[in-house]
Amino acid sequence: EVQLVESGGGLIKPGGSxxxxxxxxxxxxxxxxxxxxxxxxxxxxxxxxxxxxGSSYIYYADSLKGRLTISRDNAKNLLYLxxxxxxxxDTAVYYCARDQITVAGTKAFDFWGxxxxxxxxS
Amino acid sequence: DIQMTQSPSSLSASVGxxxxxxxxxxxxxxxxxNWYQQKPGKAPKLLIYAASSFRRGVPSRFxxxxxxxxxxxxxxxxxxEDFATYYCxxxxxxxxxxxxxxxxxxx
Numbered sequence: 001e002v003q004l005v006e007s008g009g010g011l012i013k014p015g016g017s018x019x020x021x022x023x024x025x026x027x028x029x030x031x032x033x034x035x036x037x038x039x040x041x042x043x044x045x046x047x048x049x050x051x052x053x054g055s056s057y058i059y060y061a062d063s064l065k066g067r068l069t070i071s072r073d074n075a076k077n078l079l080y081l082x083x084x085x086x087x088x089x090d091t092a093v094y095y096c097a098r099d100q101i102t103v104a105g106t107k108a109f110d111f112w113g114x115x116x117x118x119x120x121x122s
Numbered sequence: 123d124i125q126m127t128q129s130p131s132s133l134s135a136s137v138g139x140x141x142x143x144x145x146x147x148x149x150x151x152x153x154x155x156n157w158y159q160q161k162p163g164k165a166p167k168l169l170i171y172a173a174s175s176f177r178r179g180v181p182s183r184f185x186x187x188x189x190x191x192x193x194x195x196x197x198x199x200x201x202x203e204d205f206a207t208y209y210c211x212x213x214x215x216x217x218x219x220x221x222x223x224x225x226x227x228x229x
Binding site: 110 | 123153158164166167168209211213216220222223
């Protein structure tokens with residue numbers, strides 16, 4: 001069974017830093033790209049960052065570039081998101097998701113974790 | 123960056139109705155379009171990928187169509203468990219943007 005479990009969220013003061021983790025099981029982690037998506041309270045989904053299987057290709061949302069670092073440890077089946085200089089508007093549930101290259105040659109986020117809440121407040 | 127625009131933002135319907143949700147991309151994305159369903163307090167679930175391909179296990183009352191810039195998700199014969207928020211998302215190029223969502227409510 002494919003499982004993704006996020007951790008590392010919590011209450012953090014503005015300007016602080018946080019590292020989120022996503023532990024995966026049930027599939028060969030090193031064969032799949034991975035993605036972080038966030039959702040502010042009562043708002044829609046926002047793509048945050050994606051990383052390729054070997055970390056060669058990394059993408060960030062323009063609005064977050066410079067404050068985020070996505071990384072992965074294929075030996076430990078772990079995905080990370082380091083977030084710095086946090087702001088109130090970064091308050092959201094952060095989901096990790098698996099990138100599936102579909103039979104049609106496109107990409108989709110086929111499995112998601114349950115999310116971890118990050119609250120930025122003084 | 124590619125902008126995704128869904129319409130309507132909200133929709134009221136009854137069990138048994140058919141509904142259609144539209145999604146428009148700001149530039150051509152071929153069929154690099156996915157649809158997700160999200161229920162309150164839950165993670166999104168992938169329903170349809172590549173504009174019209176069903177994910178295994180998704181009921182056949184869900185269907186997707188379109189290519190280029192205009193796409194639709196149709197749900198025929200709505201069931202109680204279908205009332206949720208639906209998002210389109212493009213996977214043509216990063217940033218892999220989502221539409222703003224369509225909240226499907228029971229009338």
